[in-house]
Amino acid sequence: MEVRTFGDLIDWTRQLHEHLASCLAHCATEHEEERAQMLLNYLAAHEAEMQRVVARFEQQADTKALKTYVYDYLEHKPIRTHRTCDAPYAELSFDDICHEIFDFHEQAISLYRSLAGKAEIPETKELVDALLDLEEHEAMRLVRQTGRMKDV
Template sequence: MNIETFQDLIDWTRQLHGHLAECLKHCATQQEEARAKWLLEYLADHEATLEQTVAGFEKQADPKALHTWVYDYLSHAPIAPHQVCRSPYAEMSFDDICRTIFSLHDQVIELYRYLEGRAEIPETRELVRELLKLEEHESMRLAQQTNRARDM
């Protein structure tokens, strides 16, 4: 996907969470270890909810912010989850799944932090700040839930 505006960035984020939800759900059906299967199902639901939440940003955001060009994204290394779900999570352990998912979320958070510091107008800075808060909050929530599951 070619990201040129903040609207493209939001759409890319929404698609990222949606793709991840589908892949995790698919892999859960093939996972043999019970705890890892539960984790994949939980993560799939979580990512699907995030997809819906991020979609809401497209509807409520200031049009001025949405149509602002994202120049700095082009110099940032793109985040590429498994583009075609070939069941990588079905073969991973609970801890490997956690590491992979948290790494992906950390990359999204890092991208938003990077862009927040470079946003030139207040509307885009506020939009990126809100997206960043969402991603950080959801990442913390995931960490709490997976730590509880790990303790079981």
């Protein structure tokens, strides 16, 4: 997908979360370790919820912000999901799955942090700040929840 506007960026982010949720759910059924299956199911549900929340941004965001071009995005390295279902999470250990998911969210945070520092239009700045807050909050929640799962 070519990202030209902030609306495109939000849609692209939504699609990344959706793809990740689908892949995690698929891999949960194939993983041999029960604890990793629980983790993958939890992460799949979390990513599906993230997809729904990001979709609401598309529906509720200021039209002016959504139509603003994202020139600086082109200079940022695209987010890599690292894994597809061709190289599934089903083959990774509990800790490796956590590492991959944390890295994915850290890339999203880095992207939004970069864009927030460059946003010139107040509506766009507000939109990017809200997306950044969402990603940071959810990343912290994932770290806490997966830490608790390690203790089980």
